[in-house]
Amino acid sequence: MGENAVRATFEALFALTDLRQILRETKPTHDLGTEQKKKVREILEKVKRSLDVIERDLNNCQEELSKLGKIVNGIEVREREELFINIHPIQPGGRLTPEAMKALIAYGDGYSTCDWCRKPFRLDKIKRPPIEEFHAELAEFLGMDQARVVPGARRGFQAVVSSLVERGDPVIVSSLAHYTEFLAVEDAGGIVKEVPLNEKNVITADAVARKIEEVKKETGRLPRLIMIDHFDYMLGNEHDVRGIAKVGREYGIPFLYNGAYTIGIMPVNGKEIGADFLVGSGHKSFASPAPSGIVATSNEWAEKIFRTTQMVGDVTRRKFGIKEVEMLGCTLMGANLIGMMASFPAVKERVKHWDEELKKANWLVNEFLKIEGNKVLSEMPRKHTLTKVDTTESFDKVARTHKRRGFFLSDELSARKIVGEFAGATRSWKLNTYGLTWKQVAYLAQAFKDIARKYGIKVLE
Numbered sequence: 001m002g003e004n005a006v007r008a009t010f011e012a013l014f015a016l017t018d019l020r021q022i023l024r025e026t027k028p029t030h031d032l033g034t035e036q037k038k039k040v041r042e043i044l045e046k047v048k049r050s051l052d053v054i055e056r057d058l059n060n061c062q063e064e065l066s067k068l069g070k071i072v073n074g075i076e077v078r079e080r081e082e083l084f085i086n087i088h089p090i091q092p093g094g095r096l097t098p099e100a101m102k103a104l105i106a107y108g109d110g111y112s113t114c115d116w117c118r119k120p121f122r123l124d125k126i127k128r129p130p131i132e133e134f135h136a137e138l139a140e141f142l143g144m145d146q147a148r149v150v151p152g153a154r155r156g157f158q159a160v161v162s163s164l165v166e167r168g169d170p171v172i173v174s175s176l177a178h179y180t181e182f183l184a185v186e187d188a189g190g191i192v193k194e195v196p197l198n199e200k201n202v203i204t205a206d207a208v209a210r211k212i213e214e215v216k217k218e219t220g221r222l223p224r225l226i227m228i229d230h231f232d233y234m235l236g237n238e239h240d241v242r243g244i245a246k247v248g249r250e251y252g253i254p255f256l257y258n259g260a261y262t263i264g265i266m267p268v269n270g271k272e273i274g275a276d277f278l279v280g281s282g283h284k285s286f287a288s289p290a291p292s293g294i295v296a297t298s299n300e301w302a303e304k305i306f307r308t309t310q311m312v313g314d315v316t317r318r319k320f321g322i323k324e325v326e327m328l329g330c331t332l333m334g335a336n337l338i339g340m341m342a343s344f345p346a347v348k349e350r351v352k353h354w355d356e357e358l359k360k361a362n363w364l365v366n367e368f369l370k371i372e373g374n375k376v377l378s379e380m381p382r383k384h385t386l387t388k389v390d391t392t393e394s395f396d397k398v399a400r401t402h403k404r405r406g407f408f409l410s411d412e413l414s415a416r417k418i419v420g421e422f423a424g425a426t427r428s429w430k431l432n433t434y435g436l437t438w439k440q441v442a443y444l445a446q447a448f449k450d451i452a453r454k455y456g457i458k459v460l461e
């Protein structure tokens with residue numbers, strides 16, 4: 001099966017979506033007029049034709065490629081997860097489960113999660129669908145007392161930082177910190193203080209302690225918060241979050257564990273790490289639609305981070321009870337939240353197989369290194385599926401004289417149905433093998449080697 005099956009699948013889904021619209025237009029009796037009946041028949045024909053295409057494709061009938069449809073004006077159908085091996089550094093962990101895709105179909109309407117919202121009117125208290133239960137299970141899954149969903153890890157940083165940090169407060173971050181951590185601190189009026197890397201490009205507990213001392217000497221006060229990524233986005237290296245949490249405790253400085261690249265793909269337990277706050281990204285690592293994310297904490301900190309509104313209207317005397325200030329009342333509504341909830345069972349299962357993901361990543365990297373001149377800039381062996389590689393002495397040499405320059409590599413990869421590398425980059429770039437099967441990883445390794453050989457680069461056997 002191939003492209004025709006993919007396109008026909010979208011065609012059928014879209015045709016059924018048009019049918020759904022007719023069902024909506026003719027409710028509650030669904031008495032269809034002549035025009036509508038005609039339309040439904042056309043839709044059924046379209047679906048049947050699509051099913052036939054899929055069946056012929058399944059039986060390996062060679063057919064002309066059907067053309068790719070558009071949703072509307074210039075919005076093309078995104079079929080790369082169906083057609084290509086996607087090694088994009090930030091995309092694999094956020095690829096939806098089939099359950100999440102179904103959630104998008106069924107809960108796409110605006111405030112869909114509010115159907116059964118009852119007193120006390122807060123998103124995380126809704127019982128149908130089981131949103132309240134999900135929050136409790138999520139906290140348990142993360143080894144924390146309380147969890148909330150937020151629109152992205154960045155909004156999790158923001159909730160914590162804006163609760164703790166006042167104007168001029170120093171905040172400890174990594175030299176590999178994500179820009180959203182900088183912005184969360186800036187938004188609250190704080191000042192980032194970066195911990196330098198050691199010779200292995202890792203943040204150690206000692207380096208954090210030294211930075212705290214330095215900040216103390218320089219500003220006369222302790223940092224208000226330590227915010228460190230378990231695995232950073234630049235190299236995918238592991239940083240000593242347990243040691244850093246301990247340093248935080250010794251100084252009485254709370255520690256925010258940034259799990260954007262961990263929560264939802266590997267086991268993470270906040271209590272065991274010693275973190276005061278955990279932040280995760282739904283669309284990066286939890287097989288969820290964007291934007292979505294998680295912030296979790298202990299009961300002790302929950303009072304501060306999840307404080308409820310105290311504001312009273314001066315004219316109306318209105319108060320809004322248990323709405324949480326940092327969450328602006330309700331956060332992730334509709335399909336995004338239900339998508340996360342729908343993926344949760346699969347996520348709980350998949351974190352147990354992280355070691356297998358690492359085996360695949362390390363195998364791929366080792367094969368990749370058989371190409372003469374290829375280097376890996378991330379720590380070795382790999383403890384994450386995100387890896388930064390350097391091909392200056394291999395593929396970049398080809399790019400220097402190729403008429404397509406650096407794009408030759410993207411051309412060669414996409415001709416082999418591989419996408420996600422930074423198009424045009426042939427010096428240092430990142431790839432992520434998360435979620436690929438062994439067969440796909442082997443295919444990927446073979447493709448890199450084939451491209452190398454094609455351009456006269458030596459490949460070790």
Ligand SMILES: *Cc1c(COP(=O)(O)O)cnc(C)c1O
Nearest residue numbers: 152153154178229233260281293
């Ligand atoms: C991707 C990433 C973020 C941002 O996550 P969002 O959910 O998109 O806000 C933050 N920190 C790190 C380390 C990341 O890799």
